[in-house]
Amino acid sequence: xxxxxxxxxxxxxxxxxxxxxxxxxxxxxxxxxxxxxxxxxxxxxxxxxxxxxxxxxxxxxxxxxxxxxxxxxxxxxxxxxxxxxxxxxxxxxxxxxxxxxxxxxxxxxxxxxxxxxxxxxxxxxxxxxxxxxxxxxxxxxxxxxxxxxxxxxxxxxxxxxxxxxxxxxxxxxxxxxxxxxxxxxxxxxxxxxxxxxxxxxxxxxxxxxxxxxxxxxxxxxxxxxxxxxxxxxx
Amino acid sequence: xxxxxxxxxxxxxxxxxxxxxxxxxxxxxxxxxxxxxxxxxxxxxxxxxxxxxxxxxxxxxxxxxxxxxxxxxxxxxxxxxxxxxxxxxxxxxxxxxxxxxxxxxxxxxxxxxxxxxxxxxxxxxxxxxxxxxxxxxxxxxxxxxxxxxxxxxxxxxxxxxxxxxxxxxxxxxxxxxxxxxxxxxxxxxxxxxxxxxxxxxxxxxxxxxxxxxxxxxxxxxxxxxxxxxxxxxxxxxxxxxxxxxxxxxxxxxxxxxxxxxxxxxxxxxxxxxxxxxxxxxxxxxxxxxxxxxxxxxxxxxxxxxxxxxxxxxxxxxxxxxxxxxxxxxxxxxxxxxxxxxxxxxxxxxxxxxxxxxxxx
Amino acid sequence: xxxxxxxxxxxxxxxxxxxxxxxxxxxxxxxxxxxxxxxxxxxxxxxxxxxxxxxxxxxxxxxxxxxxxxxxxxxxxxxxxxxxxxxxxxxxxxxxxxxxxxxxxxxxxxxxxxxxxxxxxxxxxxxxxxxxxxxxxxxxxxxxxxxxxxxxxxxxxxxxxxxxxxxxxxxxxxxxxxxxxxxxxxxxxxxxxxxxxxxxxxxxxxxxxxxxxxxxxxxxxxxxxxxxxxxxxxxxxxxxxxxxxxxxxxxxxxxxxxxxxxxxxxxxxxxxxxxxxxxxxxxxxxxxxxxxxxxxxxx
Ligand SMILES: Nc1ncnc2c1ncn2[C@@H]1O[C@H](COP(=O)(O)OP(=O)(O)OP(=O)(O)O)[C@@H](O)[C@H]1O
Ligand SMILES: [Mg+2]
Numbered sequence: 001x002x003x004x005x006x007x008x009x010x011x012x013x014x015x016x017x018x019x020x021x022x023x024x025x026x027x028x029x030x031x032x033x034x035x036x037x038x039x040x041x042x043x044x045x046x047x048x049x050x051x052x053x054x055x056x057x058x059x060x061x062x063x064x065x066x067x068x069x070x071x072x073x074x075x076x077x078x079x080x081x082x083x084x085x086x087x088x089x090x091x092x093x094x095x096x097x098x099x100x101x102x103x104x105x106x107x108x109x110x111x112x113x114x115x116x117x118x119x120x121x122x123x124x125x126x127x128x129x130x131x132x133x134x135x136x137x138x139x140x141x142x143x144x145x146x147x148x149x150x151x152x153x154x155x156x157x158x159x160x161x162x163x164x165x166x167x168x169x170x171x172x173x174x175x176x177x178x179x180x181x182x183x184x185x186x187x188x189x190x191x192x193x194x195x196x197x198x199x200x201x202x203x204x205x206x207x208x209x210x211x212x213x214x215x216x217x218x219x220x221x222x223x224x225x226x227x228x229x230x231x232x233x234x
Numbered sequence: 235x236x237x238x239x240x241x242x243x244x245x246x247x248x249x250x251x252x253x254x255x256x257x258x259x260x261x262x263x264x265x266x267x268x269x270x271x272x273x274x275x276x277x278x279x280x281x282x283x284x285x286x287x288x289x290x291x292x293x294x295x296x297x298x299x300x301x302x303x304x305x306x307x308x309x310x311x312x313x314x315x316x317x318x319x320x321x322x323x324x325x326x327x328x329x330x331x332x333x334x335x336x337x338x339x340x341x342x343x344x345x346x347x348x349x350x351x352x353x354x355x356x357x358x359x360x361x362x363x364x365x366x367x368x369x370x371x372x373x374x375x376x377x378x379x380x381x382x383x384x385x386x387x388x389x390x391x392x393x394x395x396x397x398x399x400x401x402x403x404x405x406x407x408x409x410x411x412x413x414x415x416x417x418x419x420x421x422x423x424x425x426x427x428x429x430x431x432x433x434x435x436x437x438x439x440x441x442x443x444x445x446x447x448x449x450x451x452x453x454x455x456x457x458x459x460x461x462x463x464x465x466x467x468x469x470x471x472x473x474x475x476x477x478x479x480x481x482x483x484x485x486x487x488x489x490x491x492x493x494x495x496x497x498x499x500x501x502x503x504x505x506x507x508x509x510x511x512x513x514x515x516x517x518x519x520x521x522x523x524x525x526x527x528x529x530x531x532x533x534x535x536x537x538x539x540x541x542x543x544x545x546x547x548x549x550x551x552x553x554x555x556x557x558x559x560x561x562x563x564x565x566x567x568x569x570x571x572x573x574x575x576x577x578x579x580x581x582x583x584x585x586x587x588x589x590x591x592x593x594x
Numbered sequence: 595x596x597x598x599x600x601x602x603x604x605x606x607x608x609x610x611x612x613x614x615x616x617x618x619x620x621x622x623x624x625x626x627x628x629x630x631x632x633x634x635x636x637x638x639x640x641x642x643x644x645x646x647x648x649x650x651x652x653x654x655x656x657x658x659x660x661x662x663x664x665x666x667x668x669x670x671x672x673x674x675x676x677x678x679x680x681x682x683x684x685x686x687x688x689x690x691x692x693x694x695x696x697x698x699x700x701x702x703x704x705x706x707x708x709x710x711x712x713x714x715x716x717x718x719x720x721x722x723x724x725x726x727x728x729x730x731x732x733x734x735x736x737x738x739x740x741x742x743x744x745x746x747x748x749x750x751x752x753x754x755x756x757x758x759x760x761x762x763x764x765x766x767x768x769x770x771x772x773x774x775x776x777x778x779x780x781x782x783x784x785x786x787x788x789x790x791x792x793x794x795x796x797x798x799x800x801x802x803x804x805x806x807x808x809x810x811x812x813x814x815x816x817x818x819x820x821x822x823x824x825x826x827x828x829x830x831x832x833x834x835x836x837x838x839x840x841x842x843x844x845x846x847x848x849x850x851x852x853x854x855x856x857x858x859x860x861x862x863x864x865x866x867x868x869x870x871x872x873x874x875x876x877x878x879x880x881x882x883x884x885x886x887x888x889x890x891x892x893x
Binding site: 249308329365374377378379381382385386388389390392393395396397401428503508510511514551554555556557559560561562563564567568569570572 | 652658676680681684685686687688689690691692694695697698700701702703704705706725761804819823826830854858861863864865867868870871874875878879880
């Protein structure tokens, strides 16, 4: 469903991603793992079109490399950005409404919203609260629900566990499993390797902008070399 | 890749020099074109062009002064012309001969209509007054950031103009203040410009300057690291004001007359445009921006008044110089958003080229 | 007492005009961090368009108002496309200088191609009539200004709070790239913001024309500097702040005019700006702005 070929991302003199190729099949959950600065966020940004890159990104067999981020979202890809990035000055309800922007001409907005409010009941209680005043865990749930409002077929989550307590992280991962069961394709970017591998079908392990290992999640979980990368070695 | 500390080296071989000497030399390298152009003008140009060139050098000193605060603290400043005005007016008040004063400010307070100082003493006193005003205003402005600080500088401009215009007993109101002794010529202006460039460069390279530039992007983080941003801004502000004040003194001693209108929005916008177009992060940017706009505008001004090109008399075109100025600004910003010079000083660029040349 | 009421009406009218101007500035600033000094030239182009239309035979007030507003919107969109889009992600000073540049270009084009002098545009005179409510002399223009300002503020607030595009504009103000992740076209959001500011500029242009009856090249630039101050006073980037800042400045102006002895009349601006400086020293973030703290959730 998502095919990334030979992706290179440069920021001035820095090359953050050096020729990465990734493939994600329909309905699959694929983890993208690696230490800080490995280039994970850069890959995500390039896939959605927020940073310039060379190489090829195709979605559903269609080359989207030259599309703007907006057009890619309309093609049913979506990103839950690193650090959640909820619109702090808008309420929870307004955040969700904006999440459904690409479907603004469709009728069943409320149906979609009710579905995710049922999934994340804390949000229902806080519909009129400013998103900036939510707790970190609540903001993450809002960010996921907001992304889902566009009815994506590919959901890319960039470090959903960032800065959250282990108990909350566990809950977020339960929700990810729930989404996975609904059939949506997921790319899960994480530093939290073991937890991500428990959810994913397959995984790529990156460091310093290149893919070091790739394979089925179960296999990688047993790989002793990963422990080394997990603590930030190269 | 060059090591991180290398940009401060003015000449490839000078790595071992003490930093202060390096900054001074770097400043002098930047000042070379300023001196060359000045000497050429003195040598070749007719007197009326010398007068125009002088105004250019006054602007240069103002732009360099502006760079000291704006470029290092990264705060938009609209108030610098207030200091230019104060410098100019106070030498006018202090150094003008009695006979001329009787006509212009017979009712000056504090018996000032009876005082005549030697031009040099007057300049020192005027600079002192600029300094005191800079201390007072700096106390407020250094505590503000961003747009709020800019607005307070704008307030400073408007307040100073209001006082010049309305305190007629001292400043002679909206009319020109005549009779100031004409004691300097273009050579002095060139020397002052060179001095201003070196001062600005030394400040930029000094520890204060480096810390101020580093903290300009993120004041809160800088505070968390123990950098006293307020103190640094304050120093930059006072130094900047003194340089601008010196420009005003130069202006008065060459023109022999001052007028409040000269130190208002038009001068502010022109010098701001010069600085930002050249690149406010470097002293070289100030010099380059000033040179390009001064020369360009003068060329266009001759067209404006209905020049004759190849025997064809062109009609008078009021507004042409302004139009071109605006167009240059819009295009310049579109293609070089950080100004022409970017991050490096001229001598640092030259050193980089030399190094690359030598390697290949 | 009568005198006081008269002056309050004056202050409200002044304040409304500043508020309308300041709203236009704040809108653009909040969306793209641009301090748009060329806002005054949008007003000027709108005014000159009416001048040209009158020269071509236009006589109706409604026609003139329509032209001013439409040309305000068009000019704002053109400025955005031609001058401001290339510097969209550049530092604030760059945008500021570009805006100066645009302002200088337009003013000088008007000088060069029309005239450096004021030109009469009498068509909007009928908007400015004096009548009496009981003992009070009221100008219809002043009432109109107040009413339009209130309507404009309410409409703007409703649009920004209720409509989806309005939500997108508000969200874009804080986090541009994330708004794009919602599938919102960045360029359209910005253009909409500019169009709205152009609309407000057109309205202000109508008021100034009705009051002065003439246009000249710096038609809009002088009031814009005041409006800029109003914005900062209220809290830069905050729409409510702009409205409040405008009103405060209007009252400040009138209060100083009334309280200052005739002899010091020329110091009016100086005193206004002095008070503005005092307010900012006391509250650097403006009256309605909020301070940003390290680690602030909303950044
Ligand atoms: N806008 C940028 N400008 C310059 N360099 C950047 C930029 N964004 C990222 N980088 C650099 O690119 C490299 C990869 O960064 P990236 O954010 O993609 O890593 P990451 O794997 O997501 O790390 P983390 O787990 O900490 O989020 C880093 O060295 C970073 O400094
Ligand atoms: Mg990341």
